[in-house]
Amino acid sequence: MEESLHMSKIHGTPSQEVDDVWEQIKPLYTLLHAYVRRRLREAYGPERISRSAPLPAHVLGDMWGQSWSGIVPLTLPYPGKTLVDVTPEMIQQGYTPLSVFQLAEEFFVSMNMSAMPPDFWQLSVLEQPPERHIHCQPSAWDFCNKHDYRIKMCAHADQKDLVTAHHEMAHVQYFLAYRNLPKVFRDGANPALVQLVG
Known part of the structure; x- marks a missing residue:
């Protein structure tokens, strides 16, 4: 095109x-x-x-x-061909769970979307805490106070979690865009549409 x-x-x-x-x-x-x-x-x-x-x-x-x-x-258009996996390059460049999310933020900011608010970086759980075990199903959270948005995910520096980090941060982008609307309008119009976010 x-x-x-x-x-x-x-x-x-x-x-x-x-x-x-x-x-x-x-x-x-x-x-x-x-x-x-x-x-x-x-x-x-x-x-x-x-x-x-x-x-x-x-x-x-x-x-x-x-x-x-x-x-x-x-x-798959070319069966037998290996799909690209950026994990080795991420390891070589020293990516961490934090830098995976920073890269996701850069992606959204590059499209004129919002940077993550300070509370996001202070309160999100982006990797397994060393002092305790937590359930690590990736999720994004809107605490409905117009400033506290978080992600809970035990990320690794690999391609799978790079994609998931972008997906979860896309949910936060929705939360940021909807923050000044009444609660009834903050959810997606259709659950299928919300799943397309990432």
Whole structure:
């Protein structure tokens, strides 16, 4: 796609901006969706995967169709080729759990989103505390006071946690964007949309 998604090229109301961005990415989305549909039809047969009906969520890799990582073996364009793993480079460059989150913050700030507030860095748990064991399921938290947002995650300096750190910090970006709205408007409009955040 030659046309840039830079905001400077987008004018009008917020809904018009969303429509404009969608029109720019729709051709790529359509091609990717068609590719996935074809590969699923090859794997499951035309009687289970229609040429035109919506794709059944349960064949996309999880029951809700939120993560398509489970269908990578079916859709990988170059089977047998090794996927890129940045973990060795992260280790060589001396990444730590803290620097993984600092990199995620840089990513969001580079798109003109908010930097994390001071409480985030002071109160988040970004790695397993040495003095006690905690349950480490990654999660993002909004304490609904307009300044206290946290992530609880026992991160490691590897590619998997690099992706997860960006995902969890994207939740915090939502919290920051919604902080001045009444509580009823702070949750995502649809749980499926919230899962697309990372």
